Amino acid sequence: MEQKVTLKKLAGLLNLSVSTVSKSLNDSPEISAQTRSRVKQFAILNNYVPNGMAQSLKANKTKTIGVIIPNILPSFFTKALYGIESTAAKAGYKIIICISNESTRKEAESLRTFLNGRVDGIILSLAKETQQTQQLEHLNRIIDYGIPLVLFDRITHKISCDSISIDDKKIAEKATDEMHRSGCRNIIYLSTIFDTSVDLQRQNGYALSRAKCRAQPYVLHINENEAFEEKLLPVLAEKSVDGILAADELSAILSMRTAIKKGYKIPEDISVIGFTNGFMGEHFLPSLSTVNQHAEEQGKMAVETLITRLQKDQDSPTALEEYLEPVHHVLETVIIHRESTHPPVPKFSGKV
Amino acid sequence: MEQKVTLKKLAGLLNLSVSTVSKSLNDSPEISAQTRSRVKQFAILNNYVPNGMAQSLKANKTKTIGVIIPNILPSFFTKALYGIESTAAKAGYKIIICISNESTRKEAESLRTFLNGRVDGIILSLAKETQQTQQLEHLNRIIDYGIPLVLFDRITHKISCDSISIDDKKIAEKATDEMHRSGCRNIIYLSTIFDTSVDLQRQNGYALSRAKCRAQPYVLHINENEAFEEKLLPVLAEKSVDGILAADELSAILSMRTAIKKGYKIPEDISVIGFTNGFMGEHFLPSLSTVNQHAEEQGKMAVETLITRLQKDQDSPTALEEYLEPVHHVLETVIIHRESTHPPVPKFSGKV
DNA sequence: CTGAAAGCGCTTACAG
DNA sequence: CTGAAAGCGCTTACAG
Numbered sequence: 178m179e180q181k182v183t184l185k186k187l188a189g190l191l192n193l194s195v196s197t198v199s200k201s202l203n204d205s206p207e208i209s210a211q212t213r214s215r216v217k218q219f220a221i222l223n224n225y226v227p228n229g230m231a232q233s234l235k236a237n238k239t240k241t242i243g244v245i246i247p248n249i250l251p252s253f254f255t256k257a258l259y260g261i262e263s264t265a266a267k268a269g270y271k272i273i274i275c276i277s278n279e280s281t282r283k284e285a286e287s288l289r290t291f292l293n294g295r296v297d298g299i300i301l302s303l304a305k306e307t308q309q310t311q312q313l314e315h316l317n318r319i320i321d322y323g324i325p326l327v328l329f330d331r332i333t334h335k336i337s338c339d340s341i342s343i344d345d346k347k348i349a350e351k352a353t354d355e356m357h358r359s360g361c362r363n364i365i366y367l368s369t370i371f372d373t374s375v376d377l378q379r380q381n382g383y384a385l386s387r388a389k390c391r392a393q394p395y396v397l398h399i400n401e402n403e404a405f406e407e408k409l410l411p412v413l414a415e416k417s418v419d420g421i422l423a424a425d426e427l428s429a430i431l432s433m434r435t436a437i438k439k440g441y442k443i444p445e446d447i448s449v450i451g452f453t454n455g456f457m458g459e460h461f462l463p464s465l466s467t468v469n470q471h472a473e474e475q476g477k478m479a480v481e482t483l484i485t486r487l488q489k490d491q492d493s494p495t496a497l498e499e500y501l502e503p504v505h506h507v508l509e510t511v512i513i514h515r516e517s518t519h520p521p522v523p524k525f526s527g528k529v
Numbered sequence: 530m531e532q533k534v535t536l537k538k539l540a541g542l543l544n545l546s547v548s549t550v551s552k553s554l555n556d557s558p559e560i561s562a563q564t565r566s567r568v569k570q571f572a573i574l575n576n577y578v579p580n581g582m583a584q585s586l587k588a589n590k591t592k593t594i595g596v597i598i599p600n601i602l603p604s605f606f607t608k609a610l611y612g613i614e615s616t617a618a619k620a621g622y623k624i625i626i627c628i629s630n631e632s633t634r635k636e637a638e639s640l641r642t643f644l645n646g647r648v649d650g651i652i653l654s655l656a657k658e659t660q661q662t663q664q665l666e667h668l669n670r671i672i673d674y675g676i677p678l679v680l681f682d683r684i685t686h687k688i689s690c691d692s693i694s695i696d697d698k699k700i701a702e703k704a705t706d707e708m709h710r711s712g713c714r715n716i717i718y719l720s721t722i723f724d725t726s727v728d729l730q731r732q733n734g735y736a737l738s739r740a741k742c743r744a745q746p747y748v749l750h751i752n753e754n755e756a757f758e759e760k761l762l763p764v765l766a767e768k769s770v771d772g773i774l775a776a777d778e779l780s781a782i783l784s785m786r787t788a789i790k791k792g793y794k795i796p797e798d799i800s801v802i803g804f805t806n807g808f809m810g811e812h813f814l815p816s817l818s819t820v821n822q823h824a825e826e827q828g829k830m831a832v833e834t835l836i837t838r839l840q841k842d843q844d845s846p847t848a849l850e851e852y853l854e855p856v857h858h859v860l861e862t863v864i865i866h867r868e869s870t871h872p873p874v875p876k877f878s879g880k881v
Numbered sequence: 882c883t884g885a886a887a888g889c890g891c892t893t894a895c896a897g
Numbered sequence: 898c899t900g901a902a903a904g905c906g907c908t909t910a911c912a913g
C-alpha cells in the first residue's frame with residue numbers, strides 16, 4: 178500500500194502548480210492541450226483518484242442520496258430499493274441506506290445523521306410507528322434545513338414535500354368490486370400493516386366497494402407475532418368468507434396457506450387478492466392475484482423526482498424555492514389476475 | 530431555509546475563536562467547563578450540525594462502509610444486507626450500497642468509485658460473471674490501494690483478504706446423505722447459479738455423497754430465462770428422480786411447483802432440499818426443507834470482521850500490515866427440516 | 882484557559 | 898498558458 182497520491186504530489190512530480198494539474202484533469206480550456214494530456218497520462222500512471230470528500234466539501238454537494246425504509250424484507254421494499262439503486266447509479270448518485278425497523282426513533286436518528294451534509298437529498302418511506310403516532314417533527318426539521326425530501330408509498334400530506342404513491346383506495350375498491358362481480362359475497366379485508374397510510378386507504382376503498390353492495394365490511398387485523406390460524410380460521414367459518422383482500426403479500430400467502438390446510442379450495446371456496454407483486458405470490462400454488470404496486474417504478478420515480486428537485490435548487494436562488502410547489506406523483510396501478518381468483522367478469526357497461 | 534450554521538458563524542456570534550468553539554463541542558478538557566457548556570447550549574440553540582465532509586476530510590475516515598452485492602432480490606442477499614445494515618448502524622457506520630447485477634464491469638465500476646475515499650472499507654459478494662471468468666484485477670487494485678475488503682458467501686481465495694462463508698460442500702453432502710438415508714435413490718442437483726463458487730462447492734458435496742452410494746451424480750443447470758418445465762420435467766421422468774438438491778431457494782420452489790403441477794407428490798414421490806432460509810420456502814405448501822445459510826449472520830460477521838480490520842489498521846503502522854494474515858470465517862450451518870422431505874433418519878452410529 | 886495558524890485535498894477567481 | 902492565493906468546514910499542535 179503506497180502513500181496516497183494527491184494533486185499536490187502529482188504537481189510536485191510534474192513540476193507544475195496544483196492549480197494547473199487540477200485544471201488539466203478537469204479539462205479546462207485555460208490549459209494548453211499538451212500540458213493537459215501530459216498531466217492526464219501521468220495521473221493515470223500514478224493511479225490518481227481525486228478525493229471525493231475534498232470535492233464534496235468544496236462543491237457542497239455529495240452526489241449521494243440518503244434512503245430510509247421501514248423494513249427491507251417485504252418484497253415491496255426490496256424491489257423499491259432496487260429501483261432506487263439502479264436509477265441513482267445511472268444518474269451517477271450513490272445511495273446510503275438506513276432501515277428504520279418501523280421505529281420513529283430510528284427514523285429520526287437516521288434523519289439527524291443526514292443533516293451533516295453527507296447527502297444531497299433524502300428518499301423515505303415512513304415507519305409504521307410514525308404513521309400511527311403522527312409525530313412528524315423530525316421530518317419538518319429536514320424540510321426547514323432545506324434538504325430535499327421525497328416520500329414514497331407510506332407518505333403523509335401533513336408535511337410539505339414531494340411524494341410518490343399509488344391510489345391505494347381506488348385500486349382496493351376495484352379489487353373488491355372484481356371479487357364481488359366474480360361471485361364473492363362475503364369479502365373480508367385482512368392486514369398486518371394496520372395504521373399505515375396505505376392500510377387506511379386500502380381499507381377505505383374496500384369499505385366503499387362493500388357499501389355499494391350494501392354489504393357489511395369486515396376488517397381483520399393480525400399482528401405479526403399472533404398465530405394466523407387462530408385469528409383467521411374462526412372468521413372464515415363464522416362469516417362464511419368467500420373473498421379476502423389482503424393488504425400485503427405475506428398475509429395473502431399466509432391466509433391461502435391457512436385456508437388450504439384447513440381444506441378450503443382457492444379460488445373455488447375463497448378468492449384472494451393481495452398487494453405487491455413479489456416472487457412469493459407469483460410462485461405459490463395457486464399463484465396469487467395481486468395489485469401491482471410498481472415497487473421498482475416507485476423507487477425510480479422517487480429518485481427522478483429528487484434529482485429534479487436538486488437541479489431546481491441549484492438553478493434558483495433560495496428565496497424562489499418557496500414558490501416551487503411540492504409535486505405528488507400518483508402511479509396508475511393494475512390488478513394482475515392469476516390463480517387465486519376466478520377469471521375476472523367484465524364490468525356491466527349498459528350505460529355506455 | 531436559513532443559511533447553514535458553521536463553526537465560524539458560531540464563533541462570531543459567541544465572540545470566541547473557531548478553535549475554542551470546536552474544542553468546546555468536542556468536550557476538550559483544555560476549555561473551561563463554563564465556556565464548554567455555554568458553547569454547547571448555543572450550538573444546540575442554533576441547530577448546529579458539524580459538517581461530516583469536513584470532518585472526514587480532516588480525519589481521513591468516513592465511518593461508512595461500501596457494500597457491493599450481485600443482486601438484491603434473492604432473499605439470501607436481502608437478509609445479508611439486513612444483517613450488514615443493522616450491525617453497521619449499531620457500530621455507528623453508514624453503508625453505501627451498490628448492486629453489480631452479476632456483472633464484472635459494474636462491480637469494477639463500483640469498486641473504482643470507492644477508491645475516492647468515501648468509504649473506510651468494503652464488503653462484497655462476487656458477481657456471477659466475475660466468478661466465471663476469474664477476472665480479479667479490480668479486486669486486487671482495491672487491496673493494493675490499502676482499502677480493507679471483506680468477501681462473503683461468493684468468495685475467492687485467489688486474492689488476499691478476509692472472508693465469511695459457510696461450508697457449502699459439507700452441508701450439501703450432508704443434505705444429500707440425509708435424502709439418501711430417508712430412502713431417495715435418484716437424487717439430482719439443480720442450480721440456476723452455476724459457476725459461482727457456492728454452486729461449485731455444493732455440487733462437489735453432492736457428488737461426494739453420491740459417490741459414497743455408488744450412484745451416478747446428475748447435475749441440471751437451468752438458466753433464469755429458460756422454461757423450467759421444459760428442462761425439469763423430462764429429467765424427472767427419465768431419471769425417476771426422487772430427490773432434488775436445489776442450490777437456491779427459487780429453483781427449489783420452482784421445481785416443487787413444476788412437479789406438483791405435473792401430479793408428483795412432495796415428499797412422497799420427490800424430496801426437495803433447498804438453500805437459503807427465506808419466506809418463500811417457509812410459507813410454500815409444502816414448506817421447504819432447507820439449508821440455513823445464516824444470511825443475516827454472514828452480513829453481521831462481515832461487518833464485524835471489517836471493523837476489526839479497520840481498527841488494526843489504525844493501531845499499527847502500515848508496514849506491519851503485511852503481517853496481518855487474512856481471516857476466513859466459516860460459519861456452521863444446519864438443515865431445517867420441514868415438509869418437503871421425509872422425517873430425517875438418524876445416521877447409523879454402530880461405530881460409536 | 883483561549884486563539885492564531887496550518888492543514889486535510891480539492892476548485893476557482895484573479896494576476897501575471 | 899501557468900501559478901499564487903483563498904476558501905470549503907473542520908481539528909489540533911503550538912503559543913501565549
